[in-house]
Amino acid sequence: LELSLDDLAAAGVRLYKVGLSFPIEQTRMIDFARDLAQILVIEEKAPIVEGQLRDLFYNGPHGVRPIITGKRDALGAEQISSIGELRPSRLIETVANWLAQHSPALDRRHNVVDFTQPQLLSNAADAVKRIPYFCSGCPHNTSTRVPQGSRAQPGIGCHFMASWMDRATSGQIQMGGEGVDWAGHGPFSRTPHLFQNLGDGTYYHSGYLAIRQSVAAQSNITYKILFNEAVAMTGGQPVDGTLPVDAMARQVEAEGVKALAIVSDNIAQYDAIRNRFPAYTTFHDRDKLDQVQRMLRDVPGVTVLIYQQACAAVKRRRRKKGEMADPAKRLFINQTVCEGCGDCGVQSNCLSIMPVETEFGRKRAINQSSCNKDYTCAKGFCPSFVVVNGGTLRKRAGVLRDAGSDALAARIDQLPPPAAHAWSGPYDLLVTGVGGTGIITVGALLAVAAHLEHKFSSVLDFMGFAQKGGAVLSFVRFAEQREHLNQVRIDTQQADAFLACDLVVGASNDALQTVRHGRTRILANIHETPIPESLRNPDADLHVEALLEKMRHAAGAEWVETFDAQELAEQFLGDTIVSNILAMGYAWQRGLIPLGLRAMIRAIELNEVAVDMNKMAFNLGRLAAADPQALNALRGAAAPAGRAGTTVDELIAHREAHLHAYQDAAYARRYRALVDRLRGAEQALSGAQDKLPLTEKVAFNFAKLMAYKDEY
Template sequence: MKTADTMLDIRYRPGPGRVILTGTQALIRLLLAQRRRDAASGLNTAGFLSGYRGSPLGAVDIQAHAAAALLAAEGIVFRPGVNEDLAMTAIWGTQIVPLFPGATHQGVFAMWYGKGPGVDRSGDALKHANYAGTTRHGGVLVVAGDDHAAKSSTVAHQSEPALIAAGVPVLAPSSVADILELGLYGWAASRHSGLYVGFKTVEEIIDCTASVETGLDVPIILPDIDPDSVAMRLHEPVLAQEARVLGLRRPALMDFVAANRINRIVEPAPGARLGIVTAGKSFLDVEQARADLGLGFARVLKLGMTWPVEPGIVRDFARGLEEIVVVEEKAPVIEDQLRAILYGMAGAPRIVGKRDETGATLFRAESDLSAADVTLGLGRRAQRLLPDEAREAALAHLAATIEAGHALDFGAHRVPHFCAGCPHNTSTKVPEGSRAMAGIGCHFMATWMDRATDVYSHMGGEGAAWIGQAPFTTERHVFANIGDGTYHHSGLLAIRAAIAAGVNITYRVLFNDAVAMTGGQHVDGPLSVPQITRELAAEGVRRIEVVTDEPEKYQGVADLAPGVRVSHRRELDAIQRAIREIPGVTAIVYDQTCATEKRRRRKRGTMADPAKRAFINKRVCEGCGDCSLVSNCIAVVPVETPFGRKRAIDQSACNKDFSCVEGFCPSFVTVHGGGLKRPEATRAAPPDDLPEPALPPPEWDMVVAGIGGTGVVTIGALLGMAAHLDGTPVSVVDVLGLAQKGGAVVSHLRFGAAAGAAQALRVPAGRANLLLGCDALVAGERETLDCLGEQTRAVVNLHETITGEFTRNPAFSLPMARLRQSLARRVGEAHLDTIEATAIATALMGDAIATNLFLLGYAWQ
């Protein structure tokens, strides 16, 4: 194919073609597609985007800002919300536009976004807005981001129950391409029915990068209806609203869904005895199972709308079936509706899903479902109806593959930790005799460190649990951590509640000038340390202290609240010991910029990079670990020498926080001026006799396992773009969780037919052709081991990258020999290549950040 234009605009350019998009970028393209569709129909509409970031929808605002010029040119306004429910209320306002004089457009189509807990907290606003309705040329899409396995959430969540409670129908896209199609149907359904339309997304869809066809015609059929009968009305009595929702709008929705085949029988299988009903991400897992087990004899119904399920297609689908297996994650939303629809139908098939006919678990309701879970479950049901020896052998092989991976996992895991130089390394310390309550944000990770930090709450409830505990305990005081983003979102109300209750609590407002948890965005709105101190003082906080790593920057600052003292972070312990003795609500505002954001800004030239570095003299170091204890920093690493274990500063990881030099140790050397010496090796010309690598087969599955923040996702992005430019179908799924905080990250890359077909987005159990183990520990974790089989080639970096445990245990080391042994047992010694990639890449390039790309090149050769 002709090499594509790779500029940002190509992702959003109108017209047909193949582009590479993430799920998040597909949402941005969807907004543009709706506006262009309206323009082509002669409609003068505008668009509106608002919500609040949170995984898996943590980058919607980043992508919207990146495409700001394109959005503005199409009349689409982006207004990030201070919190989810206020954003929902703003969305409500867009539908009011044509009902008042002065409207500049015929209607405004709107998109709200937020993670599952944000849907929950917005329930009141959502129900009010949904019952009020939409306008004929408006429409609302409610994009909910669900984290079924709580990979980066404090609670596992599923949005359907909350959306259903608000009377909001739910669409469930199964792929990036599905987002572009179902989204247009969603807005059309919202306009036609007068209802808001939910749009359920999960990590595997939103964090997927795929090469997709765009500009395809999406024919929309509008059944006959009086638009005014369902549209929003001013001053409508409350019960009249409810009557229209139930009596007019929902039937109109059902007519639209049926007319446009939102739910489709994708495999009719005449004469079938077994039927499968599924939706969303689970549809791809079902298709993977059908391909692997030869289940072409089963009838398959893919639901585009999971609630309310349109009864007509269910009855048509069920005729002649002996059994229907419902495959869905979490609660039985679809399964329960199918039972209600088919109740009393002559010859109705047996329905199984969460449990089989004996009450035994078939597809668990907790966590999420893997492709292997779905394959094993469907395989058992298929064998019950139509036994087959080859299928039985395939199921046994799959079960053995998973069991082998589990047996080799010996429990060592890369747990996320504060980044090198993170402010929370210091700000979350608790004085002896006290404890702290955790909050939402990166600082939540203090709960699994030795920091006397335990109880946590939902976002905005930080510290409020103490109001209920305080009257019934002899404990006099607690600290509560609250991030600046959470404070601005809704957390100030918790502080107000504590003041009203008269409890003794010190809020530590952690001002790090970035929403680091979701990508380093700025807080949505003006927020500064002086402003926070004035707000706290106005609320009635008894004592306010500012603690910072740069007290000099407050010289001449006159707008702090009266009586506020600014101190260096070295004084934190003394300040906390004193402030906990003061009755009532007190506060410490800890001001230090996010370390990762500092690094980004220094690279961009927007923040000064101090010409200063810390080193450890190994001959003086006694290996006591005091520097790690003081700094809690993962840039302090072990070095094995003939004289025993010593310490060093990983200059590639160091973010120049310099808290490590505060330890009581003569081995530290601080160098002022100059920079790191460039290694001699980088001046050598590369060899010109490298053999040309053999190309892999057209279908190729690859797993990249490494550490968040080291460029694992970059590997997937590079290979994904390369495949796209080559015209090869590709999908890349990044399993992140809290990975950007030094935890495990695994990327699943599928090339060729496997990527182009409707099959599982993650590499199925035992199917990987290549494991690129950028970190041996993540490569040896169970989730990675499950993907490996006898055909897998594994290329693994054997460099020991220490975990956060080392900051607390000076003797801690990784079981590198056992990790290598596990991988060798899994793929075979002949298929395992290990290399000290970090040392070589650092010697070549002067920075360990080159490690993963070096390892990729090694694997390629």
């Protein structure tokens, strides 16, 4: 608002910062309030201080009876929210109006506009969201399914994410209260039975008490105890205590459950120890989960299903450490056979099943880097799966392997540095991306680099379920003086620069509200990272252009620059894992990071993780930003050719040849005859010779129909 403390004092406005909110120190407060007409109380959440001031001054002596406002103004209208954080942008309008009412000399309402929520663009990309999801091969992909006609309630843990999947799962309850709400409303519901999900960590903590409560209440409920051997939601820590499946089974037997079933992806492991379980225990492979659940829901009273399968992330760590056998079996999808129906994604609910665009349309591929070898994707009726036994993945060789790295170093030495930043206050950089890809690492590296230059910084990471592929926003603030960093969050319209490592997160309202039109520079990575919606909808579209349009609307078209970090990383380094470090190098070369090169490189070295690869990725990003032509020289060849069928004639000729090879010449002529007949009709109606959208669609899809696989 451009008001100093002297300006406020001259207008008779005092400031008092409460140290202890309850109980307040009354003597100082009375002295502060003497001769004041009104006190505006600003506090988060409930009006704790405000209520005490009303009690203190209600019967106060003359001269110490100010009007108390805060959550409501003097007329009783809502004024300051009791919900959420009270950062400056949420207070500035209220404070500016309050000051203007008390003194015209303090009217600074014209300054409010740069700190209020900007008008963001609404378009076709509004529905595109980066939501957290189960990891590839997660046991919850299977265990949280319920039979048709049943419904489930979630508990505390990763399995809560079933709430936003098509799993008939809803509700919310505290840890240790799982199923207790059903004990209350179950008798008044037409629903005869409920499934209640319960993690093994929660069970050991307090969940078994919830089972005891349900037994006492004589509820009709099946507890699905999801035994995955880890507290996976917070990073895969071991469960407190050591309670094996057989001991857990004996414990629930003692609580009085009516039936007990054990389900596992390796049910044979219990063959030799079945005598440790209650006599009425049944054992089943996970393929029989639906049948087992149907059986349990028909048993009156409380029943328990223990679903045992190790957490996919824990399996991955154990295999890397040699603590667990790594199956010498991998699945691949033959894209020539694949029809792109997406049933493999429906069967497995696995994010490693990814859409891939080919000259024959959208197909599916298995991301071998993230695949945790659960193999449920092959359960659908599909002839396109190829099983490779005994093979190992061949690491892709990037352009910069061996001698190429020396060529990169030679070109990097010739790059001019970006212009030095002129410090006049704090510098705010927002970094956004997908959880688990290194966004938090980028923020940490920037903070270390600032420290090495004796500058001050703060980093605030918004992660949520980010480790499960959700959205990450990292607010990074730099300053030459500590007092310039008053808060750690980048407030509304205050970002100087914005590195969007993922378009979906970058175009979200939470990210774009920090952008000011004509001020914030945006560097956007346009690589298309699929969203979970692609598992349910094989034709899901990221709406890349619409996402970019949101950014251009927020910042101004000339303030937005794009590049593809994953494509560069894979082509030159053979691995996309360093994409975000590459993006950081690109941003540094473009002047979006106000730190020196030596500090940036040293921060990467101090991180002590894949140092050479990360330094190479950082420098590759610099080269891509400063000298794109040098990349072509390093590449040593032209860019890959585009997809076949760039014109209608080329498309028709390509598909005709394909159908000839698929069956015979007569089959290809049948295709050509229909397409030519349609083309003539469309040309006659439209008068156009080249732009024939209907002909192009039919030429593409009629060939697809005629070449559909015999198995279907």
